[in-house]
Amino acid sequence: MNSIRKTLLPITTFVRIDVKRLFRDKVAIFFVFVFPLIFLLVFGTIFGGDNDISFKVALLNNSKSDFAKSFAESSKGDKVLRVDEKITTLDQAKAKMNRGELDATIILPEGFGDVTNGKYPSGEAQLLYDQNNESAGQTLSSVLDGIFKGINSQFVANETPFTVKAQSTATEGLSRFDYTFSGLLGFTLLSLGIFGPTTVFPRLKQRGVLRRYQTTTIKVWQYFTGNVISNAIVGLLAVALMFITALLFFDLDMRGDYFSFATITILGVTMLFGIGLALGGWAKNENQAAPLAQLVTFPMMFLSGVFFPTFLMPELLQKITKFIPLTPVIDGIRMIVTEGRTIFDIGPQLLVIGGWTLIIYIIAFKVFRWE
Structure with missing residues (x-):
């Protein structure tokens, strides 16, 4: 011992x-x-922080239509499109994109959202992104495409023969x-x-x-x-x-x-x-x-x-x-x-x-x- x-x-x-x-x-x-x-x-x-995908963008509304105003207003609270409300001109947006402070700029041109055919509003939004940030630009383009498809479905009734059902695995991710x-x-x-x-x-x-x-x-x-x-x-x-x-x-x-x-x-x-x-x-x-x-x-x-x-x-x-x-x-x-x-x-x-x-x-x- x-x-x-x-x-x-x-x-x-x-x-x-x-x-x-x-x-x-x-x-x-x-x-x-x-x-x-x-x-x-x-x-x-x-x-x-938050793990959801989001993009910091500028939104320039050059249209006077009610639809464009409504779209711009609703985008301010979007979790994916984080709109920088301080940017009001294209030059400001380009300067921030060059410095990497913005992922892209969404432009609603004149006439966007106007009712041209007497049935429903229409228009083509423009998406500007830096060539060095092409992947973010392409992803954001797909996001916007999905948003506009959702809007289109409210005006045009299209049949959808093929559908997909999303189902959670019931497990929380890391x-x-x-x-x-x-x-x-x-x-x-x-x-x-x-x-x-x-x-x-x-x-x-x-x-x-x-x-x-x-x-x-x-x-x-x-x-x-x-x-x-x-x-x-x-x-x-x-x-x-x-x-x-x-x-x-x-x-x-x-x-x-x-x-x-x-x-x-x-x-x-x-x-x-x-x-x-x-x-x-x-x-x-x-x-x-x-x-x-x-x-x-x-x-x-x-x-x-x-x-x-x-x-x-x-x-x-x-x-x-x-x-x-x-x-x-x-x-x-x-x-x-x-x-x-x-x-x-x-x-x-x-x-x-x-x-x-x-x-x-x-x-x-x-x-x-x-x-």
Whole structure:
């Protein structure tokens, strides 16, 4: 019993030291807790709004007909056609389209909506869009075509031999923020696991702290274990803060269970911390550690689905990215949060994480230097 206590005492001591060191360092607090929240707020503001398709347009009514006036008035409250009422001339509209502030301009020419055949109003609206925004222009043209077809049906009775019936799948879709959130968590774990150790360990070496540890009975594995546990605690706190913020401010749709979510988070931060441990443990100073950390993190950020989905990549690259350390972490979090999977449903991801964890810590033990 005493031998177990002696073995665990250095580990628990290092856990307390590391956690206290973090909360005494204002810069570390900023980068661990505040900086990820800034990222979350920025991306949440961008992707957390209304997911419906809409276009910002100018509507210029050059017709005096009652129909044109009615159409222009009803368009002001349209959710798809977001009309900029401040634009009153074609020159203003073109200037804003050139700057990318408008998707298109709808012009109702003179005589639009006049009753010419004595039966019903008619006319042809003009749609202007920038050639660099052709896809939005074509989509908006289809939207307007659908609107006018609905209006035409009120005046002309046409038979419709072919029809289509739309039916919901009865399941709610994901918002863009729900999908992006997993990538932001991956980015947070990556920053915490790699940039932290690659900054702290070289600094401790330069101060001679690790050299003094070496003269004691402390073993490398005890030092590693203490650091891993403290890092996992801090990682859970950082993720919990982001998670609560996402729930309160951006209506995150959490579909999985919290046990699975916490488990994949701990496994992910443990694996990624091993990379930082290997780099920081090998480097003699921060000048060596910083470039190595950037060399490892930047490819993972762009190839692991942090900022955009991996399924958008070429097929060959997708096969490669599956085995990048960060990819199974983000995929696992995404499957739990957005698909309602449990930790037992993400076996392939856990297998890759486990394999990388074993390899990374073997390397970290081999290359670690006390000074």
